[in-house]
């Protein structure tokens with residue numbers, strides 16, 4: 001059993017990409033902090049083990065989980081049909097949407113204006129999937145989708161006019177805009193998504209995670225953590 005193995009090694013290994021505030025970011029001490037780290041710590045506490053956080057590329061998290069290089073993937077990760085083919089997900093603990101970030105003087109005002117534009121995204125995210133629009137159902141028709149290792153990298157490219165728009169999840173988008181005067185968010189939800197913790201398929205760990213999550217959701221802790229890591 002996965003739970004027995006974690007207890008035996010005395011450690012829960014969390015895979016994340018710490019460039020996604022308030023869910024995960026590097027604190028002043030350069031250590032990963034955020035909602036997902038606090039939730040994972042609560043899971044580790046419940047199991048009576050230490051928490052180890054591994055910061056990696058977002059698109060490497062699911063493959064690493066499948067390869068047994070970590071116990072949980074906690075990274076503001078959206079539950080998608082495609083990911084469900086490779087991993088299981090816990091109870092959903094947050095709702096989000098993709099949003100557009102542009103320069104304040106941009107001519108982009110709605111998603112219809114994405115046509116022919118250069119869109120920046122974090123590689124392998126649902127923002128990437130939305131912008132790439134493989135089956136054409138979003139009607140994006142971008143000139144090009146440029147993939148960055150994190151959303152901040154995409155925002156830098158936007159500020160230096162290498163791209164026209166960034167597509168990223170709501171709260172990281174708010175954080176980026178709050179820190180960069182020349183940028184604004186467009187008030188239009190492109191998607192509706194839910195975050196959950198990814199676990200290797202058919203693991204007894206999922207039930208343990210859900211036990212902790214159900215409590216943190218019901219008693220308002222998740223909302224408090226989002227607030228705490230947004231104002232910090």
Ligand code: ARG
Pocket residue numbers: 016017018019020024058075076077078079122124125126127169193
């Ligand atoms: N919610 C989006 C997705 O699942 C983006 C998550 C990015 N997370 C991160 N820690 N960088 O694809």
